[in-house]
Amino acid sequence: MSTEGRKLWALLVGILLVSGPFFPRIPLPVTALSLIMTLWIAAIILNKARQPDKLQRIGLLLLAVLIMSLSFGTLLGRDAGTGFLILLAFLKMLEINGKRDMYIVVYVDYFLIASHFFHAQSPWIAVYVFAAVIYLTSVLILFTDKASTLDTRKRLTMAGRMIFQATPLMLILFLLFPRIPGPLWGLPEDAQAAVTGLGNDMSPGSVSSLIQSEEIAFRVRFEGEIPPHADLYWRGPVFSRYDGQTWRADNTSRHIKVNLIGSESETDIIQYTVTLEPHRRNWLFALNYPTNLQGSGYRLTRELQLLNPKKINSVTRYSVTSDRKLSNYSLFESERLKNLRLPGVGYLNEKTIALARRWRTLAGDDDRRVIEEALRYFREQPFVYTLNPPLLGNNAMDDFLFETQRGFCEHYSSAFVYLARAAGIPARIVAGYQGGEKNPVDQYLIVRQSSAHAWAEVWLDDVGWVRVDPTAAVSPDRIESGIQDAIEERDQLPGILLAGDSIFLKARYHWDSFSYRWDEWVVGFNQDRQFELFRKLGFENADWQGMVIGMVILFILVGAFVGFWIFRQGEGIYQDPVKRAYDRFCYKLAKAGIGRNNTEGPSEYFSRLRGKLAPASAQTAGDIIDRYTVLRYGTAGSPAQQKHFIKRVQNFTARLK
Amino acid sequence: MANRLIAPLLYPVVLLRREWHRLLDRFLANRSGPFSESIRLHSSLVYILPTRAGMIFTILLLVLLIGSINYTISLGFMLTFLLAGLGNVAMLMTWRNMAGLKLKGMGAKPVFAGEVAKFAIQLENDTNDRRYAITLPNDSMPDETVDIPSGELVLLHFNCHTKSRGLLNPGRIRIETEFPVGLFVAWTWVDLDMRALIYPAPSGKKNTTVPVSCQSGEGLAEGSGLEDFAGLNKYQAGDPWQRISWKMVARTDELFSKKFTGGQPELEWIDWFVLDEASVERRLSIMSAMILDAQKAGRLYGLRMPNIEIKPDNGAQHRHECLKALALYNIEDTSHVH
Incomplete structure (x- = not known):
């Protein structure tokens, strides 16, 4: 196959790799158009079709815009933007012309990888990112491998090695790059994926629809024992207005500041840390009554709701102290x-x-x-x-x-x-979650959507x-x-709520434990976590300036290390000094007309030399060759011996001139 | 109109460019040679910059970073930083792919003025790593790109257009690589101290009255002639190829020259002094054409110049000697001629 053809195939596979996972999610016409264009591109590569001419290209672009606006009503926003990007990538593939276009397609692929994060940031997605980046890197290698000496496997190996070498640099930046809390500007309405969770109001069916979902609402780690199941009422939104159909929250008293004082007796205090999955609402979940919470910006309302000033759009972690009894509360x-x-x-x-x-x-x-x-x-x-x-x-x-x-x-x-x-x-009505599932592996509580109550x-x-x-x-x-013991129609419950095989269950708990840490330390890694990490490492007064300085220093150090690593693949540029001196010796002799053949070993060379040099020189040359054989192929000489050898070669070559 | 308005505005840019080239030249003058022997590309001889794709890649990283901040996407940071790390690794690898190679100028075969001189450069990889996709950019032919496995020698070529006879200096040569990902280009810029010998272009008056001054007996063996076939001799360097017995070559795989006796061999002097032509270059061109003519016809010819005289003969080596004499006429620095 031609070089060009190989590049195009590699690019096409790349696009499918990054856009494929979107296909079940995006509207059918977009998927269909993508697949049709895939076939067309394949036909072009196989020389069975020609590239679309200008008119056809405009037609395709219009078709894409039309499909997008019919499916989404807009070209902007998260989903529509992603869909449009996919179509544009295929369109670019259709009219590809030269190296520049190929790079553009790869860059669009990088954006498409990033678009996956709007939907999920699970460990699997991270694995997928690495795989996709390695593949795309191998495509870039194909672009520059102009002598066409690398097959796909070699290119993938090389790309894998490069990504492996890039990983330490990534970790430094990931841990130390100052995490400016977003957003920098307003997000479009659909910036975040729709999620299951409690809504702003409640009508018949709004809670029971959540029972079907195995998704995790939040995880809780308690200081001390996990309280009994019957005490675990996680308060969320409070509904006090009813119109005959729907219960709604009343926001009239939200601005009033509340400070609760609990009984403060040891037995009534529960301390815990919640890692909340993003639910696109303001409220946080807590047990009655949250008297003390760490973290900035949280607010307690008159209805005893915990509110975050911004919607929870990313994994959020907060620590709460709850008191079972209150000593100061009245009703207006x-x-x-x-x-x-x-x-x-x-x-x-x-x-x-x-x-x-x-x-x-x-x-x-x-x-x-x-x-x-x-x-x-x-x-x-x-x-x-x-x-x-x-x-x-x-x-x-x-x-x-x-x-x-x-x-x-x-x-x-x-x-x-x-x-x-x-x-x-x-x-009034309080919505939230009731209970939770204890993870016996790691002693924390998993609260799923199915616990909605x-x-x-x-x-x-x-x-x-x-x-x-x-x-x-x-x-x-x-x-x-x-829930699993309470409901009559057991077959309607999702499988996860039914007790399963114990090995499977254990594996599931281990996996959940890993996901929990992943959420805490990777997905939920933010400024607070950064500072927490540094406190744990012993830097009590970490600030972002210090972090940037540390980042730059570490980056340079690790970069130097990686560079050294890359340069040492093989033995590096400069051979050992003995070899270098010997090379010089041979070079000088070659100039004098008695060159060493590449295939000649030292002893063969010497026997040839002897005839052509003056007896004294031949003697010295013979000594040098003997010494070299010993130093190089025998026991490695001491530094002094090496120095002596080099000196000797220098004397010899100087005289030869 | 627009050009006339813009041109003065661009003048500072032009000045800056000129100044930049001057500085660059001065910078390179001290370090880039000429190297007449094999030169190893040390770190100070390997330069590296992002390619255009590399710059766009940087912009891509910035956009990804801003997006990650704006949407608070942790894995977005991860992807951004992974790509940033990849860029760094790529930079080191690209530089590494070029550094440590050994270069040697191999010169070019002589050509006639107006033809293309094809220079060769020998690249030696005495390190333990294969070097990938080393390119010698060419103006007049497709870029030549080679891999150099560990411990091997490879030749790269480039073309130079020639205008006038003499010695052509190709100047500094750029050898580059974008391997492995094309985000960076590493290159070297060295003067390998090569010269191409350019013969005067043969011109015009080939068959006009050739002012031949014939003198017999000079430089010729007794008894040899051109008319009667008298047997075969083993071929000797300098024998005109027209006399090679191709039948014998086919039979024995060895070269034999036909020997002739009798008659006077056609013998001519291509003589600077008898040519009636004022312009030196024209004169040299005509002489060049005459040499080719005589060589082709299998005649024995000699060359007489103000500074040199070459005895009559016929053969490739003789032809070269004669043309070289023409090419180097009045050229002072002939230190590069072999």
Whole structure:
């Protein structure tokens, strides 16, 4: 095959390598057009087709733009941009002309590799990056290997070695390059991939849809024992406004600064560090009640929510101290009203209100009695905990409580809050995660999306906000041991929630432990982590100036080391001084007309020399050759002997001149 | 119009360029030779700069870096820094691919003025590593690129157009490599002290009255003639090739010259002094054409110049001697002629 053809094949494979993983994700027409262009390019390389002329190229470009705008509605943004980049890479391949275009295609490939990170940054992706970069480097080697002496395997080996040598430099930059916290400018709306997770509001189905997901929401490492499963209520968004269909958060009191004081008794304090996967929301998850948190910028609201000023777009790590009891919390009147409000006409759920009023009459002033009654109602009526609840009408509570009686935690919590409010008790819904999976390998807690949960909080004047979980009344197993024992339709649960083979399980825990560290130290590596690392290494007062200086120094040192490494492949430029002196000796003799043949060993050479030199010179030359044979092929001489030899050669060659 | 407006603005640029070339020349003058013997490319003789692809690569790295910061993508940093590391490794490897080679000028075969002189350079790799894709850029022919395995000698060629007779100095020669990834180009710029001998271009008046001054008996063996075939002699250097017995070559694989006796061998003097031509160069050209003519016809010819006289003969070596005499007429520095 021609050199040009080999280059084009290599480039085509490169594009497919970096764009292939996108194909299942991008709209079908984009994939289809890419594949058609792939065939066309292959046909051009095989000389079965010609490169498109100018008109065809314009046509293709217009087609690409058309497909992009029909599929995405835009050419900008993350997904559309990636798709467009893929099409442009193929288009460039179609009209490739010369070395410059080939380099452009490789550079576009590098960008496409980077585009993968929008979707995932797992260890596998890192492996993929290395593989792809090695491949593309081998393509670059093909471009410069003008004498065409390297086959694919040799090129890949060479590229692999280069990447191996580049890795120490990468590590230095990765660890020491100042990580300026982004973003530098506003991100487009779809800058980050859609993720599963709790939303800004809650309606029937919004929590149960998460149960299907095995994705990890966050991982927690506790100082000390992991609290019992039933205590692990990870509070997320708080919903206090209800319109008859959907529960929403109320943001009116977000600006108020809150400082909680806990009981501070040793037994009530839980300390832990959460590594939160990006969920594109502001809230952080914590156990009740977060009294102290490390890290800058976090805020606690009146609703006891932890908020981050920016959306969580990258792996975030924060340490919290929670106290089981609070000593200073009161309810504003506006908050009391807010948490008593029921939806307007049309969504009033009169039967539910009547039920609540009946309990209130029974219980008198005793709020606790009302709550008891409600929970007993859930327990005693034939409620079913299910992932497939029937649809509810406008009077959702009436339908649920008196007719269908089948639902998931969002049904139970909202019905309970509705009942409580109707009975005059301030109540609200808290969404978050319940429980978690202990990793026995590394003693931390894995909280998956499947642990998503919603429960209620009611205000009791003597103690404050109290958590009530009506789901526990219906299905105590859900809270005690987790979702897999609680749900009836087990086959609808994802495989991961079903207990598996123990070896498989163990391997999974090991892998998760590795992923956790990966998230903490690679994906979540930021300025805070950088400084933490330096504190651990003993640099207490690390600042970024020091880091930059350290980076430059280390880079130069390691660069020198790598350079030395590269130069020493083989024996390097300068042979040992003895050999050099001998070469000079031979060179001088060659000039005198008695050159050594390349195939001649020292002794053969000498026998030829003897006839052609003056006897005295021949004697010296013979000595030199003998010494050389000993020094070079016998035991390596001492430095003094070597020096003597060199001196002797110098004398001899000087006389020969 | 636009040019006239812009030209004065560009004048400082032109000045700067000129100054830059002057400085570069001075810088190179001390270090780049001429080297008449084999020269090893030490670190001070190997230069390296990013190629255009390398500069675009740098821009790519910056864009990737800014993107990684903006989107807080840790693996983006990883990719950026890996590529940066790759660039560094590539720089070292490119430089390494050139450094330590040994170069030697091998000169060029003599040509006539107006023809192309083809110079050869010997590259020797006495290190333990193969050298990849070493290129000698050429103006008038495709660039020649070779690999040099460890312990081997390789020749690279380049062409020079010639205009006038004499000795042609190709000056500094650039040998370069972009291996392994084309982001950097390492090159050397050395004067290997080569000269090409340029014969005067044979011209015009070939068959006009050739002013031959014939004198018999000079430089010729007794009894030899040109007319009657008298047997074969073993070929001796200097025998005109027209007299080689090709039949015998086919039969014996050895060269024999036909021997003739009788008649007077055609003998001529190509004589500077009898030529009626004012211009020196024209005169030399005509003489050059006459030499070719005589050589081709198998005549015995001699050359008479103001400074040299070459006895009549015929043969490749003789032809070269004569043409060389023409080429070097009035040229002072002939130290490079072998």
